[in-house]
Amino acid sequence: LLKDEPVFEALNQLDLTATSLGNHEFDIGSAALLEKIRGKCASSGCNYPQFRGANFEYLGANVIDKKTGKNWIKPYIIKQVGDVKVGIIGAVTVDTTHLVAGDGVKDLNFEDEATAINRYVPEIKQQGATAIIVLIHEGANYRGAANDPSYQCNGLQGPMVEMMPKLDPAVTMVISGHTHQAYTCKIDGRLLVQARSYGAYFTETTLTIDKNQNRVVSATAVNHLIDQEKLHTDADAQKLVDQVIELTKAVQARPIAQVASPLNR
Numbered sequence: 472l473l474k475d476e477p478v479f480e481a482l483n484q485l486d487l488t489a490t491s492l493g494n495h496e497f498d499i500g501s502a503a504l505l506e507k508i509r510g511k512c513a514s515s516g517c518n519y520p521q522f523r524g525a526n527f528e529y530l531g532a533n534v535i536d537k538k539t540g541k542n543w544i545k546p547y548i549i550k551q552v553g554d555v556k557v558g559i560i561g562a563v564t565v566d567t568t569h570l571v572a573g574d575g576v577k578d579l580n581f582e583d584e585a586t587a588i589n590r591y592v593p594e595i596k597q598q599g600a601t602a603i604i605v606l607i608h609e610g611a612n613y614r615g616a617a618n619d620p621s622y623q624c625n626g627l628q629g630p631m632v633e634m635m636p637k638l639d640p641a642v643t644m645v646i647s648g649h650t651h652q653a654y655t656c657k658i659d660g661r662l663l664v665q666a667r668s669y670g671a672y673f674t675e676t677t678l679t680i681d682k683n684q685n686r687v688v689s690a691t692a693v694n695h696l697i698d699q700e701k702l703h704t705d706a707d708a709q710k711l712v713d714q715v716i717e718l719t720k721a722v723q724a725r726p727i728a729q730v731a732s733p734l735n736r
Contacts, residue, residue: 472719475499475507476519477711484707487527489548491561492534493608493648500575501543519718530561530606533587535580543579547591549598555680558595558603560588560642564630564649565609584609585637592639601680602643602687609634610650610665617653617672617694624656631663643678643687655692662690670697 482490496504506512510524532546547560562584568576588605595603611629631647635658638645644662651668666672672694679689 472722473518473715476517476522477715479507479510479525480519480521480523481708481711483523483526484711488550489528489530489559489561489606491606491608491648492529492531492544492563494564494567494570496529497567497571497575500572501579505544519715528561530559531563532560532591533562533565533582533584535582537578537580546587547595549595549600555602555682556598556600558592558598558600559606560591560595560603561606562588563608585634588642589637589639592641596641599685601685602678603639603641605638605642605645607631607645607647608649610647610652611654611656611663612650613652613654613656615654617667617696618655622655622657622662624654627654627656632658635659635661635663644676644690644692646674653694655694662692664692664694666694672696 499507508525508529510522512518512522528548529544530547531544532542534543535541536543545561547558550557550559563581564570565581565584567581584607588607592603609630611627611631613624613627615624615626629650631645635645638661642661644664647663647665648668650665652665653667653672654663654665655674656663662676664674664676666674674692674694676690676692678687680686681688
């Protein structure tokens with residue numbers, strides 16, 4: 472109802488560092504998406520008064536502008552964490568062209584994800600990154616528990632299972648999405664995680680680093696269930712939600728149609 476503008480504000484409140492593009496970001500078309508990221512509104516004004524765009528980075532190493540042959544958006548960032556540098560590469564499913572309206576992405580190519588990710592690994596390493604994390608809107612299918620202490624994840628299937636061995640050995644871990652599954656797995660010794668969907672889980676990852684050798688020596692992850700009944704509401708988040716309810720109250724109360732009898736399922 473407010474054209475996703477409060478969602479940007481919610482992510483800004485979370486102090487998000489970076490995220491990969493996803494296929495649904497392109498539902499409004501690539502040109503409109505760039506304006507949203509930059510905080511630009513229509514001449515009639517913003518749908519959400521405090522809208523300011525993204526204070527975080529959207530990443531898409533495999534999203535290529537057809538006209539220039541160059542990256543449509545930033546492929547990676549390097550984040551200074553204490554005295555350690557962490558490279559973060561983003562990518563979106565190559566199937567995006569089949570998942571959104573063609574006109575919205577007609578000026579873009581979506582390259583093979585592993586090929587694009589691997590292209591940037593050497594220059595990230597040259598800049599002294601100790602760990603390289605991939606954020607990718609692609610996933611796997613899994614019927615097991617949200618946490619596997621052995622990280623074996625027997626029965627894990629799908630695109631990410633096939634992609635992991637193709638990624639440069641310097642990639643430390645992959646944070647995945649798209650398939651709305653919850654898992655903490657290791658493939659070829661590297662973490663592959665996902666926190667299901669709609670904020671159902673939060674994945675906490677711990678990387679242990681040997682500073683003398685400038686390398687990651689171990690990586691562990693756990694999916695925490697977000698239990699709404701046990702957690703306290705964040706005051707800033709509640710203020711945002713209340714404001715959105717107020718801004719949309721009129722349109723939510725507007726009758727759509729009248730029916731003469733109940734519409735049962």
